[in-house]
Amino acid sequence: MAALGVASIGECMLELSGQAGANWRMGFAGDTFNTLWALHALSPNRPATYVSAFGDDPFSRDQIEFFAQNGIGIGSSPIIAGARPGLYAITLTGAERAFTYWRSDAAARQLASDPAALAKSLSSQALVYFSGITLAILDDASRKTLLAAVAAARAAGSLIAFDPNYRPRLWQDREKAQAAMLAALAVTDIALPTFPDEQMLFGDQSPQATARRLRQFVGEVVVKNGEAPALIAGNGALQDIPAIHVAAPVDTTGAGDSFNGAYLAARLAGHATAVAATRAHRVAAAVVQVRGALAPFEMLQAAFER
Numbered sequence: 001m002a003a004l005g006v007a008s009i010g011e012c013m014l015e016l017s018g019q020a021g022a023n024w025r026m027g028f029a030g031d032t033f034n035t036l037w038a039l040h041a042l043s044p045n046r047p048a049t050y051v052s053a054f055g056d057d058p059f060s061r062d063q064i065e066f067f068a069q070n071g072i073g074i075g076s077s078p079i080i081a082g083a084r085p086g087l088y089a090i091t092l093t094g095a096e097r098a099f100t101y102w103r104s105d106a107a108a109r110q111l112a113s114d115p116a117a118l119a120k121s122l123s124s125q126a127l128v129y130f131s132g133i134t135l136a137i138l139d140d141a142s143r144k145t146l147l148a149a150v151a152a153a154r155a156a157g158s159l160i161a162f163d164p165n166y167r168p169r170l171w172q173d174r175e176k177a178q179a180a181m182l183a184a185l186a187v188t189d190i191a192l193p194t195f196p197d198e199q200m201l202f203g204d205q206s207p208q209a210t211a212r213r214l215r216q217f218v219g220e221v222v223v224k225n226g227e228a229p230a231l232i233a234g235n236g237a238l239q240d241i242p243a244i245h246v247a248a249p250v251d252t253t254g255a256g257d258s259f260n261g262a263y264l265a266a267r268l269a270g271h272a273t274a275v276a277a278t279r280a281h282r283v284a285a286a287v288v289q290v291r292g293a294l295a296p297f298e299m300l301q302a303a304f305e306r
Helices: 031-042 058-069 115-122 132-136 140-155 174-185 195-202 207-214 255-268 273-287 297-305
Strands: 005-009 013-018 024-029 048-051 087-093 096-102 125-131 159-163 220-223 230-234 237-241
Touching: 005 031, 005 115, 024 031, 024 058, 031 048, 031 125, 031 132, 031 255, 031 273, 031 297, 048 115, 115 140, 125 132, 125 140, 125 255, 132 140, 132 174, 140 159, 140 174, 159 255, 174 195, 195 207, 207 220, 207 230, 220 273, 230 273, 237 273, 255 273, 255 297, 273 297
Parallel strands: 005 048, 005 125, 013 087, 125 159
Antiparallel strands: 013 024, 087 096, 220 230, 230 237
């Protein structure tokens, strides 16, 4: 029987998003969870698993229950006694966001603490997704454990997707980040980088330079670049796919993550890369019109099918 499930690996945090005055709304979000949210909304017949590590506190229990209410499981992810989730707050200037984090002791940093459980969570998945943030929150030994598990899943037939998602503050130095990204690309089938991140980390002068560099390692590359076109590289050709301009965005949090989820959902459904990127742009345009990282499933589905 063919594998149907989709799994995403990383850290889902408590998200505080600003509302009117001193009021804040608490939700759950994080780059790889945001991607899985969109992917699950747009591939509802595929079992969805968020692979991480969780605490045993009330917030962790609420988080796991929120996943379950929305059809997302946690596989064999460990529950760590005494641990808790990370937290971040979004502050906005217009629609542009800034983040403040409290995550140094988050349970997710132990997501590779049980190699057998990690391997079990990734077994028999049609697609496994992770990011540079997933790599950044792990120590060196845990990072090697994770990449070995991803490589094993790939060898067993899973499609592997990776977004480098470089965040300098999470890394000890630029060289360590470069080495980790290259190790991840070596086990990747679809790369979903963002050009400004790649420019900052590797000094790329253009999205075309990013695409050509990554094509040395990965068969399919989609370079995101905000409101500029996304650049697809595959089969020896480069193709621009125009983005969708939103005149009055509300909050750009999660737009790139949702693009990734929509793109992967479309590719799993058999759509060509250009069609997948067009649908992904439509979903990202919908996401920037709501506060916080997670748009309602119905909104994502309507944008995807339009």
